[in-house]
Amino acid sequence: MKGIITVLGKDKVGIIAKVCTYLAERNVNILDISQTIVQDYFNMMMIVDISQAAKSTEVLVEELQQIGEEIGVEIKLQHEDIFNIMHRI
Amino acid sequence: MISLVEVQETNKMIREMNLDVRTITMGISLMDCAHTDLKVFNQKIYDKITKSAEKLVKTGEDLEKQFGVPIVNKRISVTPISIAAGSLNTDSYVPVAEALDKAAKEVGVNFIGGFSALVQKGCTTGDRKLIESIPEALAVTERVCSSVNVGSSRSGINMDAVKLMGDIIRQTAERTADRDSIGCAKLVVFCNAVEDNPFMAGAFHGVGERECVINVGVSGPGVVKRALEEVKGKDFETLCETIKRTAFKVTRVGQLVAQEASKRLGVPFGIIDLSLAPTPLIGDSIAEIFQVMGLEEAGAPGTTAALAILNDNVKKGGVMASSYVGGLSGAFIPVSEDHGMIQAVQRGALTLEKLEAMTCVCSVGLDMIAIPGDTSKETISGIIADEAAIGMVNNKTTAVRIIPVIGKSVGEMVEFGGLLGYAPIMPVNSFNCAGFIDRGGRIPAPIHSFKN
Numbered sequence: 001m002k003g004i005i006t007v008l009g010k011d012k013v014g015i016i017a018k019v020c021t022y023l024a025e026r027n028v029n030i031l032d033i034s035q036t037i038v039q040d041y042f043n044m045m046m047i048v049d050i051s052q053a054a055k056s057t058e059v060l061v062e063e064l065q066q067i068g069e070e071i072g073v074e075i076k077l078q079h080e081d082i083f084n085i086m087h088r089i
Numbered sequence: 090m091i092s093l094v095e096v097q098e099t100n101k102m103i104r105e106m107n108l109d110v111r112t113i114t115m116g117i118s119l120m121d122c123a124h125t126d127l128k129v130f131n132q133k134i135y136d137k138i139t140k141s142a143e144k145l146v147k148t149g150e151d152l153e154k155q156f157g158v159p160i161v162n163k164r165i166s167v168t169p170i171s172i173a174a175g176s177l178n179t180d181s182y183v184p185v186a187e188a189l190d191k192a193a194k195e196v197g198v199n200f201i202g203g204f205s206a207l208v209q210k211g212c213t214t215g216d217r218k219l220i221e222s223i224p225e226a227l228a229v230t231e232r233v234c235s236s237v238n239v240g241s242s243r244s245g246i247n248m249d250a251v252k253l254m255g256d257i258i259r260q261t262a263e264r265t266a267d268r269d270s271i272g273c274a275k276l277v278v279f280c281n282a283v284e285d286n287p288f289m290a291g292a293f294h295g296v297g298e299r300e301c302v303i304n305v306g307v308s309g310p311g312v313v314k315r316a317l318e319e320v321k322g323k324d325f326e327t328l329c330e331t332i333k334r335t336a337f338k339v340t341r342v343g344q345l346v347a348q349e350a351s352k353r354l355g356v357p358f359g360i361i362d363l364s365l366a367p368t369p370l371i372g373d374s375i376a377e378i379f380q381v382m383g384l385e386e387a388g389a390p391g392t393t394a395a396l397a398i399l400n401d402n403v404k405k406g407g408v409m410a411s412s413y414v415g416g417l418s419g420a421f422i423p424v425s426e427d428h429g430m431i432q433a434v435q436r437g438a439l440t441l442e443k444l445e446a447m448t449c450v451c452s453v454g455l456d457m458i459a460i461p462g463d464t465s466k467e468t469i470s471g472i473i474a475d476e477a478a479i480g481m482v483n484n485k486t487t488a489v490r491i492i493p494v495i496g497k498s499v500g501e502m503v504e505f506g507g508l509l510g511y512a513p514i515m516p517v518n519s520f521n522c523a524g525f526i527d528r529g530g531r532i533p534a535p536i537h538s539f540k541n
Contacts, residue, residue, distance in 0.1 A: 004096055034093050045093045061154045076100065078157035080091060085345045086338050087095045 001051045002031070002080040005064065009073025011042035019046070019075065022067055026054045042073065047080070103158055107311035107373040108339060110346045111366055112162040113149050114287035116294035116302040116359065117141045119173035119203075127179045131188035134173070138165060138192040138201075141301050141356075146197040148353050152346055160346065161508075165193060166292040166304075167203035171219040182219050186226035186233045193232040200275075202292035204235040207282070210244040210531070220253060224260035227272035234290035240280035240477040242484045245534040251477065252526050254278050255470030259493060262462065266495035269503045273492040274425075274457065278473050280480030280487045285360045286416045291453075291488060302359035303351045306416065307343030308366040309335070311373045313399075317381045328382065329402045336363060336406025344411040362416030363407035364452060365399070367427035369510035375399075375420055376429025387430055388439030396420060397450040417486060419452025425505060425512035426457055434513050441472075441515050449479055454488040459503045459512040462495040464519070469493065471522035482535050 007015060016035075023030060028048050035044040050057060061077045068075030102108040122133035142165055149163040167173070170185055177185075186204050193201040204226055206216040223235050237254060240246035258273055265272035277291040284295020287304040294302070316335040320327050340363045351358035367374045375396075376387035382395045400419040408414050422444065424430045433439035441458065448454045454476050473489045480487030494503045497514050504511040 004091060006096060006100060032090075036093075043093075043097075045096050047091065058151055058154045061157075076157050079155045081345055081349075082156040082158060082342065083091045083095055083099055085341045086099055087091075 001049070003048050003050045003057070003077050004080050004083060005046040005048055006076045007042065007044040007068070007073055009042055009068075011037050011040050012071070015042060015071060015073060016044070018067060018071060019064070022064065023048060026060065028053045028060070100157070102309070102312050102338070106309065106315045107368070107370060108309045108342065109159040109161050110305060110343055111308040111364075112164055112287050112306040113145070113160060113346070113350055114164045114166055114292055114304045114306070115142050115145050115356065116166045116285070116298055116304060118294055118298065118300050119168040122173060123176050125176050125178050127177055127184055130174060130177055131184060134167070134185070135188050135192045138167065138189070139195050142196040142198065144354060148350055152349055156346065158342055158346070162199055164198050164287070164289060164292065165196070165201045166287070166294045167201065168294050168296065169203055169205040169207055171206035171213070171216045172296060174219070175213065175215040177215070180218065181225070182222040183225045183229065186222070186230050190230035190233050198232070200232050200234050200289045202234040202236070202289050203294060204233050205237065205293045207238045208247050208250045209238050209241040211247060212250065220250070220257060223257050223276060224264045224272065227261050227275050228264035234275045234292065236277040236279055236282065236291045236293060238279040238282040239473065240481050242281055242481050243534055243538050246280065246474065246477045246481055246532040248474070248526070248532055249529050251470050251474050252529060254473055255466040255526065258469050258491065259466045262493045262495050269505065270462070270492050270494045271505055271509075274490065274505055274509050276490065278489045280477035281485060283416060283486055287362050288364065288366065288417060290490065298359070299357060301356045303347060303354060303356050304359040304362065304416065305343045305347035305350070306362040306364060306366070307339050308364055309339040310365045310367050310375050310378060312339055313365060314372070314374075314378045314381050317378065321381065325398070329398060332399060332402035333406035336403045337410045339363065340407040340410035340414070358413070360413045360415030361407070361411045363403060363410075363414060363418045364416070365403055365420045367421065367423065368508055369426055369428050371428055374427045374429035375422055376427055376433055380429065386436055386438035387433040388443045392443065393447050393450060396422070396447050400450055400452060417452045421453055421456060422447055422451045423457035424515070425459065425510040426508060427510070431510070431512055434515055441517060445475060445479070448476060448487055449483060453486060454480070456488065456490050457492070457509065457512065458490070459492045459494050459514045460517045461498045461514055462493050463498070464493045464517050467521070467523040467526045468517060468519060470526045472517070474526065478532075484537070
């Protein structure tokens with residue numbers, strides 16, 4: 001099962017490190033990262049494999065959101081299906 | 090491979106344009122609960138509802154998290170009580186409504202629909218008892234919704250029921266006068282009611298449905314509005330194409346949630362209702378869509394045409410996205426639940442007569458309209474008769490959910506709270522129609538009903 005993580009917010013040092021450390025500790029594998037910075041705003045999308053994750057998707061969603069709040073950015077994890085179904089016939 | 094642009098588009102629709110799954114509604118048949126004893130019947134329906142819907146709210150919440158899309162309401166619809174309770178030995182169905190309310194509270198849903206009767210051709214004893222129980226049932230319960238189907242294109246309009254409902258609406262208003270007559274906000278009078286509608290207050294689990302089913306209603310007026318802003322000033326073809334594409338994407342989200350919910354709950358998937366249902370939030374309004382289409386206010390000349398375009402293209406976009414589209418599918422035009430419509434009423438752009446004209450092309454009818462508390466029961470029946478006639482002749486669903494707010498008059502505001510919103514009291518044509526309503530009997534079906 002794949003998930004899409006999006007991170008949005010003012011750029012600062014250590015955002016990727018924080019997210020990646022968390023994912024590694026929960027056994028979530030990162031398959032792809034793309035990232036842009038537009039006028040100081042950090043915008044990242046990750047495709048991750050959550051099938052072997054140590055915690056349920058719902059818990060991952062909540063904990064990532066908390067990390068986001070701690071470092072002042074918005075972090076979302078969503079099942080990839082919502083994007084597939086909306087944009088692919 | 091999913092692209093960053095697509096991910097951003099989806100999330101923008103959710104975050105900024107209020108894209109949501111409006112409701113997951115579990116339809117539950119109560120046919121097998123029939124019993125002559127009130128206590129046994131109530132216990133049976135309570136047990137069946139609480140068991141069937143045990144995991145409904147939790148599953149909805151899990152899906153919300155997993156896909157990152159809000160699922161606003163989790164609800165239940167049941168077999169019309171007048172049918173399920175047909176063999177009951179009792180004069181009042183109020184205790185049944187209380188049992189439904191208790192079950193709804195137990196499983197955590199915000200509304201339960203199905204305190205209903207289908208009387209388009211005539212009333213059974215059970216139907217009559219149910220209808221007469223409505224005012225008290227809606228006053229003593231919190232989450233129960235009620236509906237009565239008084240007409241259809243096949244059987245005409247039951248004018249005895251229309252007359253009765255005028256009185257029932259007034260009584261319901263009086264019984265809840267201390268809460269701005271909120272009881273009437275939970276009561277719909279239909280013509281051509283659909284049996285798979287997940288939207289309250291008119292939802293019930295049709296007699297042609299299976300044991301248990303999951304229906305999903307999706308909504309996104311904000312998304313459509315934003316998409317139309319991008320093509321401002323362009324021709325009608327572009328306008329229609331844009332609505333269609335947007336409706337497609339919105340419906341796909343509903344399809345995903347519906348399939349997943351059905352899988353997790355082990356309950357078959359019924360239909361997607363791809364309605365544009367507004368909320369009182371700014372940016373989530375049908376009236377704002379009209380404004381983006383080029384009208385100064387909802388109600389301005391051109392509004393009916395604009396609504397026709399909107400409704401048709403929402404359907405066209407949606408049917409491609411899901412094979413089982415049903416319910417009411419189209420644009421809802423409630424007044425109190427749409428801040429743009431409220432503003433249009435306050436500025437004098439929108440009248441009851443214009444709303445009635447718009448119901449010829451919208452998906453339901455006169456919805457959430459507050460009228461003066463001294464409106465007579467005959468006048469309310471007259472409004473119901475007009476609306477039912479529009480539905481009957483045009484082979485479409487129409488409904489009336491009108492609230493005579495006891496103690497208030499034209500221009501005053503009434504506050505229902507939450508999704509039900511707030512509304513200014515609208516003037517009603519008060520010329521007498523009692524001689525017409527008092528005739529009773531049934532209006533025969535129109536000529537085009539003989540299709541077989």
